Amino acid sequence: MQNFTYKNPTEILFGKGMISGIAERIPKEKGVLFLYGGGSIRKNGVYEQVRVALKGHRFTEFSGIEPNPLYETCLRAVEIVKKEKIGFILAVGGGSVLDAAKFIAAAACFQQSDAWAILREHGANVKDALPIGTVLTLPATGSEANGNAVISRKATQEKLPFYSPRVFPQFSVLDPETTFSLPLKQVRNGIVDAFVHVMEQYMTYPVQAPLQDRMAESVLQTLIEVAPVTLKKPKDYAARATFMWSATMALNTLIGCGVPQDWSSHMIAHELTAFYGLDHAETLAIVLPGVWQYKLTAKKKKLEQYGKRIWGVKTAKEAILKTEAFFHSLKMPTRFGDYQIAVNEAAGKVRERFSERDSVFGEHKDITPDAAAKILASRA
Numbered sequence: 001m002q003n004f005t006y007k008n009p010t011e012i013l014f015g016k017g018m019i020s021g022i023a024e025r026i027p028k029e030k031g032v033l034f035l036y037g038g039g040s041i042r043k044n045g046v047y048e049q050v051r052v053a054l055k056g057h058r059f060t061e062f063s064g065i066e067p068n069p070l071y072e073t074c075l076r077a078v079e080i081v082k083k084e085k086i087g088f089i090l091a092v093g094g095g096s097v098l099d100a101a102k103f104i105a106a107a108a109c110f111q112q113s114d115a116w117a118i119l120r121e122h123g124a125n126v127k128d129a130l131p132i133g134t135v136l137t138l139p140a141t142g143s144e145a146n147g148n149a150v151i152s153r154k155a156t157q158e159k160l161p162f163y164s165p166r167v168f169p170q171f172s173v174l175d176p177e178t179t180f181s182l183p184l185k186q187v188r189n190g191i192v193d194a195f196v197h198v199m200e201q202y203m204t205y206p207v208q209a210p211l212q213d214r215m216a217e218s219v220l221q222t223l224i225e226v227a228p229v230t231l232k233k234p235k236d237y238a239a240r241a242t243f244m245w246s247a248t249m250a251l252n253t254l255i256g257c258g259v260p261q262d263w264s265s266h267m268i269a270h271e272l273t274a275f276y277g278l279d280h281a282e283t284l285a286i287v288l289p290g291v292w293q294y295k296l297t298a299k300k301k302k303l304e305q306y307g308k309r310i311w312g313v314k315t316a317k318e319a320i321l322k323t324e325a326f327f328h329s330l331k332m333p334t335r336f337g338d339y340q341i342a343v344n345e346a347a348g349k350v351r352e353r354f355s356e357r358d359s360v361f362g363e364h365k366d367i368t369p370d371a372a373a374k375i376l377a378s379r380a
């Protein structure tokens with residue numbers, strides 16, 4: 001097992017009716033920015049519940065955070081934070097709203113004039129941030145209990161992640177009932193995103209960390225088991241609760257302790273979203289099997305372990321096929337052809353982007369720009 005430090009300061013309020021708990025957790029003297037997305041929270045009752053909970057607080061609403069939250073939109077929110085002397089950010093929505101909240105919280109305290117530097121340096125230059133609380137309405141990203149965020153910049157077609165321990169939410173409310181009205185496509189996307197988050201921390205090489213392996217496998221197994229149920233019965237509380245908690249456990253940093261991590265699928269997938277506008281999970285489902293196939297020898301031991309324990313198959317290749325079949329069972333395509341995207345063009349664009357940034361990824365730092373292009377070229 002590798003050395004690690006572990007600290008997760010986020011308090012989780014899990015279950016129906018828990019939104020009311022936010023009031024006592026936000027200091028009364030702080031002005032609150034109530035941040036949300038396109039208005040789905042106005043239809044599912046969450047907006048009203050939050051307003052009721054905030055009735056003793058001074059708050060300002062900011063809506064219109066888009067999927068793949070834009071830097072440009074976040075900067076408008078930062079201006080309001082400064083003008084209104086906001087001291088606390090309450091993000092209500094899915095991972096995009098939560099990620100935007102993290103960037104706004106950091107950018108509002110950032111001393112340099114160019115806030116994009118936060119993304120360029122992946123958060124290493126974040127010295128301070130406003131406190132954040134969240135009400136999660138879409139299980140997927142794990143953003144409710146980690147210090148990660150991904151922000152897109154429209155002007156340059158870039159999509160970059162940052163991490164800072166200063167942007168972990170102070171609390172996150174996870175009420176499965178808030179997810180009952182989600183479109184099935186978003187649920188499918190959430191299942192795949194959470195599944196791939198586990199894989200980025202698991203599908204590398206063995207380091208004698210059997211507990212982390214089995215915790216990761218238990219999240220995978222639970223997702224596989226609950227996926228068809230929660231897609232078929234959106235209002236089944238038990239299934240939604242299981243899915244919601246699984247997505248949090250997939251990326252609250254626990255299963256990644258002391259093990260090598262990959263993340264090349266995410267980094268390549270971000271570029272595809274930036275260039276082609278595909279949903280985050282859609283790009284992951286294309287890229288992940290390609291990364292595994294490309295790294296078949298280096299990942300063989302873990303692929304075999306996963307195949308045997310999760311799917312009851314013997315070989316690494318069978319494990320990859322089973323994974324693709326699982327995605328297909330959720331009606332999630334896994335090839336560029338499903339989106340009429342020219343594979344060589346995509347491979348070329350991503351190679352160029354990574355070359356410009358001198359990027360290399362993966363647990364062995366060998367996913368070079370050329371490797372990324374080869375991986376994409378294999379996914380026609």
Ligand SMILES: [Fe+2]
Pocket residue numbers: 141193197266280
């Ligand atoms: Fe993700």
